[in-house]
Amino acid sequence: MNTIWAPEKQMIDDAALLARVSAMTYAGREPGAQPLVGMLAAISRAILADPRARLASQYIALGYWLRPSALQQLRDDLVKQTNDSGALLAPRGVALHLPPTNVDTIFVYSWALSVLAGNANVVRLAEKLTADTEWLVSLIACVVAEHGEDERQLFCSYPYGDAFEQRISRQCDLRMIWGGDAKVETVSRTAIRPDGLSIGFPDRKSLSLIGVDSYARADEKARDELATQLYNDTYWFDQMGCGSPRLVVWIGEKSDTLSDDLYARLGKAVAAKKIAVETGVAIGKMALANDLLAEGVADRLRFFSNELVVVDIVDPVVGLERTHGGGFLGEYTVADIADIANFTTRKVQTLGHFGFSSEELKRLARAISGRGGYRIVPIGQALQFDVTWDGMELFVHMTRRITIWETSWKQAALLQTPVS
Amino acid sequence: MIEALRLAIEAEPYSLAQPVHQANLLVGLNELTAHHYDTCAAYRRIVNGAWGGRTRFERVEDVPYLPVSLFKTQKLQSVPDEEVRVTLTSSGTTGQAVSRIFLNKDASAMQQRALANSLMHVLGKQRLPMLVIDTDAVFKDPRMMSARGAGVLGIMRYGRNHAFALNRDLKPNFDAVRAFLKEVGGQPFFMFGFTFMVWINFYEQFRNEGLDLSKGVLIHSGGWKKMIECSVDNVSFRKALKDAFGLVRIHNFYGMVEQIGTIFLEGAGGVMFPPNFADVIIRDPITWRPAPLGQPGVVQVLSLLPHSYPGHSLLTEDLGVIEAMEQGHRSVDGWMGKGLKILGRVPKAELRGCSDVISAVA
16 A cells, blocks of 8 residues: 655555646646745754754754755756756656665755756655654655645655556656665666656765875864764764765875774764664674675774774775675775775765865866766765765756747748738 | 593583683683684684784683674685585575584584583483474475474484474374383483474473373473564473473573584573583673673673684674573582573664664654
8 A cells, every 4th residue: 555645644545646646747847936945945944943853963964955045056056057058947847756765864855956946756755664754754745735835746655566666657757766776776677758867876885085194284173073074974874875984095104093093083973972883783793894804805803892893904896895884994095095096986976085185186086087986075074965966967867958949030020920 | 622622521511610611611712713723714814803813812701703694604614625524504594694514524523422422411321212393304305404404313313212293294293102102111211302393383282182201301492582472481381391291301402503512501490501611601792891690691602612613602693691600519410600591682783874863862
């Protein structure tokens, strides 16, 4: 059975759900229309006003990302795309969002951008949601209903893999698939509209890059600040986000003293936040560390605590494939920032950095170009969502352009002539 | 066979008091750590990477341990391939990885001798007639052959004149059980089965049959997960068997394929004791230091048996507690050492994006 938030959660049968989606085909609106901005701003206010959001930084981050000034900036970015060409920006149509289960705010980012782009949206949520996700979906569905947008914005859940999924998909002009490689592959087998666009956002792994010399020169305060930022990148979403760093790469001459110093500070940040992993997770991390040692992928284990396990990686390509989450970091050292390219595969997403000049960062970008690695951001901002994601301008894919070629002068003359 | 193991096996089973037991164990564990370090490259890399490359330790608790799941993901052996005589695998549902344990000829003989030594403590030196609480199809029918079948077959060598209490569909075979008891004629006999089968397929089927099993010695094992689902703990299990059959000599044991031949056998007070050549350490799941008596934690098992693979010190995924120490006396029914109670499995943990949120709410 399917569920729908209308705005309270209720059951809905296949025919009724399909009818709702079919009715959305021509329901798109003008991209960047002010009422859409207003609705998203109302969601931001509702999130930030709810004491529940205070308990988790990812909800605060989401509320902040949707604040009115930020939305206005997004809207400006969106509409200026067609400023020079004279084309008219149009919504793509019906967008289907398939968010991941591991990062429970992604569905809002994916959906909100598509709302701004003027699309009618179907967000397909997991059949079982955590209490926090339930809260977030209800909150959004209520604001959507208050703004009279509930015909166009549909939050629902239906089973994957049967004929119904095919019929829904057939109605969609855009499909955004967030999740593991296997999910993207499976879902991609189901066709959407023949002229539709399906984009996969599969598994990615991320790194944190730290300049050895810069760290050596940093004072206590700067080092603690870095540890706090690295904590945020690593421990939000249990280190299971695409942008969560899995490997800390020191650039320069290897120094155990500096590395121990960093993890001592990171350990302190972890302790201060009072997070604790379950025993099963701790044993899982121990087991993976032992596997990597046994296979020669790593050659040293530092078990700082159940929450912070660091292995020295010998083979960074394999090290980036064999990750755990919940506070499991690989460590690697290279001499030069451009050496990062040697193990930057298509799977690499975010490169967090500390202690590099903009020239060095550009050199890094040129080195990884054509390989992988789509975001180079300061450590602490690895999980910040952006309109350019996995190397793609999302707004471009979420809209169409109606090109307008003006008539030639002869026809223009004809047009002015009365018919009779 | 290393000398420390020989000494432990030659002593009266379950008889060594802690000081002697620990001293002998430490000598043996150091020797095995060095042996596996020299002969198993993967183990050597682990000891180098995680334990500073040391192979000699002052205390049993300092000896390196491997997470038991490593036998599912790695091929760990300390003998050349051509010497491997038996490859044991753990039970596991289809699609799940199974442990693989490699024994050469010596290791295979050693584990049989060690197991005999432990069982002798409750069965006596003579082999007894044996009632197997299972079906013979479990090892005769190749389609049914499994870790359970291998387990039954392994224990059967310690009994004689075997009878099987269950048919191949696991329904009770009343005639076979009656015929067995008649033939035994009031003399002691040995019973073996997996705990949940003893309960579901034997106790629940035979409880109203008026069987007299007061001369029997039941040895059973296999985890309590299914039993907990039927709300049966060790105390009610023992009481039910006593009430229904007059069966009082009941010994649960704790053991795993990764330390084949080493069994922690239930003795006085319903707790399980390590044999002379093995030990248990309960580790605090946060500090990973040994937990004091009475404090539950993660079970680490140590044994001098694993010579052909580096399994002499393993961190299991079981939770347990040491409830008693040196409870018995050096008499026939004596049980020395740590009295272990198994509390269940470490819960399977799945990392999702929001568990830190949940802990913040809680």
